[in-house]
Amino acid sequence: MALSRLASSSGSSLLRPLTSALFLTPSLRRPISSAADDSTTLTIETSIPFTSHNCEPPSRTLETTPKELMTFFRDMALMRRMEIAADSLYKAKLIRGFCHLYDGQEAVAIGMEAAITKKDCIITAYRDHCTFLGRGGTLLQVFAELMGRQAGCSKGKGGSMHFYKKDAGFYGGHGIVGAQIPLGCGLAFGQKYSKDETVTFALYGDGAANQGQLFEALNISALWDLPAILVCENNHYGMGTAEWRAAKSPAYYKRGDYVPGLKVDGMDVFAVKQACKFAKEHALKNGPIILEMDTYRYHGHSMSDPGSTYRTRDEISGVRQERDPIDRIRKLIFAHDLATEKELKDIEKEVRKEVDEAIAQAKESPMLEPSELFTNIYVKGYGTESFGADRKEVRTVLP
Amino acid sequence: MLGILRQKVGAGSSSAMILGQRICPAASGLRGFASSAKEMTVRDALNSALDEEMSADPKVFLMGEEVGEYQGAYKITKGLLDKYGPDRVLDTPITEAGFTGIGVGAAYYGLRPVIEFMTFNFSMQAIDHIINSAAKSNYMSAGQINVPIVFRGPNGAAAGVGAQHSQCYAAWYAACPGLKVLTPYSSEDARGLLKAAIRDPDPVVFLENELLYGESFPVSAEVLDSSFCLPIGKAKIEREGKDVTITAFSKMVGYSLQAAEILAKEGISAEVINLRSIRPLDRKTINDSVRKTNRLVTVEEGFPQHGVGAEICASVVEDSFGYLDAPVERISGADVPMPYAANLERLAVPQVEDIVRAAKRACYKSSSLAASA
Numbered sequence: 031m032a033l034s035r036l037a038s039s040s041g042s043s044l045l046r047p048l049t050s051a052l053f054l055t056p057s058l059r060r061p062i063s064s065a066a067d068d069s070t071t072l073t074i075e076t077s078i079p080f081t082s083h084n085c086e087p088p089s090r091t092l093e094t095t096p097k098e099l100m101t102f103f104r105d106m107a108l109m110r111r112m113e114i115a116a117d118s119l120y121k122a123k124l125i126r127g128f129c130h131l132y133d134g135q136e137a138v139a140i141g142m143e144a145a146i147t148k149k150d151c152i153i154t155a156y157r158d159h160c161t162f163l164g165r166g167g168t169l170l171q172v173f174a175e176l177m178g179r180q181a182g183c184s185k186g187k188g189g190s191m192h193f194y195k196k197d198a199g200f201y202g203g204h205g206i207v208g209a210q211i212p213l214g215c216g217l218a219f220g221q222k223y224s225k226d227e228t229v230t231f232a233l234y235g236d237g238a239a240n241q242g243q244l245f246e247a248l249n250i251s252a253l254w255d256l257p258a259i260l261v262c263e264n265n266h267y268g269m270g271t272a273e274w275r276a277a278k279s280p281a282y283y284k285r286g287d288y289v290p291g292l293k294v295d296g297m298d299v300f301a302v303k304q305a306c307k308f309a310k311e312h313a314l315k316n317g318p319i320i321l322e323m324d325t326y327r328y329h330g331h332s333m334s335d336p337g338s339t340y341r342t343r344d345e346i347s348g349v350r351q352e353r354d355p356i357d358r359i360r361k362l363i364f365a366h367d368l369a370t371e372k373e374l375k376d377i378e379k380e381v382r383k384e385v386d387e388a389i390a391q392a393k394e395s396p397m398l399e400p401s402e403l404f405t406n407i408y409v410k411g412y413g414t415e416s417f418g419a420d421r422k423e424v425r426t427v428l429p
Numbered sequence: 430m431l432g433i434l435r436q437k438v439g440a441g442s443s444s445a446m447i448l449g450q451r452i453c454p455a456a457s458g459l460r461g462f463a464s465s466a467k468e469m470t471v472r473d474a475l476n477s478a479l480d481e482e483m484s485a486d487p488k489v490f491l492m493g494e495e496v497g498e499y500q501g502a503y504k505i506t507k508g509l510l511d512k513y514g515p516d517r518v519l520d521t522p523i524t525e526a527g528f529t530g531i532g533v534g535a536a537y538y539g540l541r542p543v544i545e546f547m548t549f550n551f552s553m554q555a556i557d558h559i560i561n562s563a564a565k566s567n568y569m570s571a572g573q574i575n576v577p578i579v580f581r582g583p584n585g586a587a588a589g590v591g592a593q594h595s596q597c598y599a600a601w602y603a604a605c606p607g608l609k610v611l612t613p614y615s616s617e618d619a620r621g622l623l624k625a626a627i628r629d630p631d632p633v634v635f636l637e638n639e640l641l642y643g644e645s646f647p648v649s650a651e652v653l654d655s656s657f658c659l660p661i662g663k664a665k666i667e668r669e670g671k672d673v674t675i676t677a678f679s680k681m682v683g684y685s686l687q688a689a690e691i692l693a694k695e696g697i698s699a700e701v702i703n704l705r706s707i708r709p710l711d712r713k714t715i716n717d718s719v720r721k722t723n724r725l726v727t728v729e730e731g732f733p734q735h736g737v738g739a740e741i742c743a744s745v746v747e748d749s750f751g752y753l754d755a756p757v758e759r760i761s762g763a764d765v766p767m768p769y770a771a772n773l774e775r776l777a778v779p780q781v782e783d784i785v786r787a788a789k790r791a792c793y794k795s796s797s798l799a800a801s802a
Binding site: 254411 | 519522528539558562567569607661
């Protein structure tokens with residue numbers, strides 16, 4: 031069945047984009063009543079209407095297909111499972127240093143991908159595992175990188191905060207809060223300079239929203255009409271500081287002043303998709319726009335933060351019950367009779383297995399050779415010397 | 430030869446510096462010494478290098494304050510806006526963190542930005558992008574994201590501009606793996622190193638000197654050719670000698686050459702090395718020279734602690750200890766923020782006599798130690 035097929039095509043299925051895995055599972059393509067083909071469209075509404083600043087908001091009514099709904103469910107379930115597994119690996123000390131988890135915020139990554147192409151660019155901060163996966167990264171690359179192995183997306187030299195996938199327009203993975211925003215505007219500059227007709231989404235949190243460099247970059251982007259979309263993933267806490275303690279005005283979508291903005295329910299993947307589609311069209315014609323995604327992270331800021339000293343457990347469980355992005359899709363799937371509860375549970379089991387297999391494979395990936403300490407410092411090293419801790423013991427020539 | 434003589438009149442006297450004049454070649458009154466070699470100011474050298482590289486590669490663009498319509502705060506980018514248009518020569522607001530980040534992002538995307546800092550003092554506002562966004566990216570991404578960017582502008586002391594506008598950043602930037610740091614002295618250096626920097630696939634910090642912009646140097650036909658390029662990481666022996674090695678970069682090369690002239694009259698043959706590249710540092714040329722002369726004086730304009738001279742001294746002690754006949758001498762800026770008053774400013778930067786004195790000390794030929802302030 032589905033599981034055995036995944037097992038037999040072991041390595042290759044992990045490298046295939048997430049959505050195509052669905053084609054290997056014909057059992058899910060037998061919904062109870064609706065037709066299984068892509069031509070069926072379903073009309074749905076976002077959870078709430080969009081609130082806008084200096085622009086006309088897009089409609090809250092949009093169309094989707096059963097395939098898209100099922101894909102959203104599986105993809106978000108995969109991301110959720112990946113982050114939970116990372117939590118366990120961290121506690122088992124297989125992941126070291128920083129580990130910032132994205133569970134709860136999956137709808138932003140998935141909805142955005144659904145609205146754009148791999149020629150559009152995404153740049154984000156350190157909560158980047160799911161964004162990387164959405165751009166086409168594999169589970170193996172994620173887990174191997176987190177464990178510092180050769181099969182990692184940065185060969186183990188970056189770590190949790192430094193995932194990149196340039197061929198799919200994903201430019202990281204940045205550890206300095208706020209720095210990614212001017213960098214993202216620079217990507218947009220490059221796109222405009224090259225006349226590529228593509229856009230850049232620069233993601234940042236409510237904590238970074240107060241950074242001066244954001245306003246510097248936004249000013250320049252507006253002056254030069256850069257196709258830059260600033261996306262504030264407002265999960266309401268900058269580490270342990272609630273937004274009302276950090277920002278005089280927490281209406282982040284309005285903070286652009288002369289730059290239009292849209293407030294979006296970030297837990298609703300369709301709202302995210304609609305907003306990103308709207309933003310892309312806007313940015314290509316009129317320059318920068320701000321999207322504020324109202325979202326939530328279940329974990330603390332990072333694995334060293336329990337996440338419950340500055341917010342109540344009731345709040346966390348409340349959001350999980352009322353607004354969880356995966357549950358929203360589950361309810362939509364049931365409402366449109368696209369799958370049974372068992373079928374969805376089977377998908378979740380499959381996803382869990384996929385993640386477990388990737389972890390096993392990542393554990394097999396070797397650690398880097400010591401000589402890799404000195405690679406990639408430069409593209410061109412001109413034969414200059416580099417040194418280890420004891421320069422009389424360890425020195426090398428950079429190619 | 431011509432270059433050295435011009436130096437003496439132009440940069441040697443402190444009174445000329447205090448007036449803050451751009452040293453114009455005409456003032457030197459040395460036209461009579463003109464040879465058939467063509468002369469070029471450092472300013473023109475930089476301008477022509479930018480022009481040629483922009484012409485050769487459409488991905489190269491300039492960004493900075495006043496680089497366009499103002500023709501450059503120091504006129505380095507003169508004429509380039511007219512020639513290449515506002516899409517490639519971009520005037521920015523006074524927001525270093527923002528425009529430097531945008532430049533680095535453009536380099537991520539594959540363009541080749543040349544970011545101008547009006548002086549490198551202002552680069553501190555953007556230093557996170559230079560170090561964390563640019564220098565480290567190739568390493569953190571295991572080679573996926575390289576950053577072919579150049580950060581250029583005047584560095585170090587000018588004349589009478591005070592503490593916040595006079596710092597030398599060579600030591601700070603050169604400490605960082607992932608960056609390349611170049612320090613041209615002559616027009617040949619300016620042309621060759623800037624072209625090399627723009628063509629380089631890694632981030633380059635290009636430290637110019639305001640007081641050198643107006644200096645003229647002879648340039649050969651080879652230097653004037655549009656394909657001319659100097660290697661990164663190679664120092665130049667400006668003057669050969671056998672008694673003591675003097676290392677210097679930027680403006681201090683001129684001072685060291687003047688010191689060498691004075692020392693020659695006293696029977697000391699000094700070898701002057703123009704470092705050209707602070708990172709990578711040409712340890713081989715320096716060590717080969719010290720193994721020949723057995724004595725070393727390092728000269729720099731910047732703060733002494735953890736400076737370029739400290740690194741050179743350590744390098745020589747590690748690799749050529751047995752060849753040293755005397756302790757390494759360091760000449761540097763004074764360990765103080767730059768004062769404004771002319772007489773104090775003169776005390777805060779190295780003078781030719783300081784280099785001469787140190788070289789003599791290294792040769793065990795001085796009769797007294799310098800009086801403490």
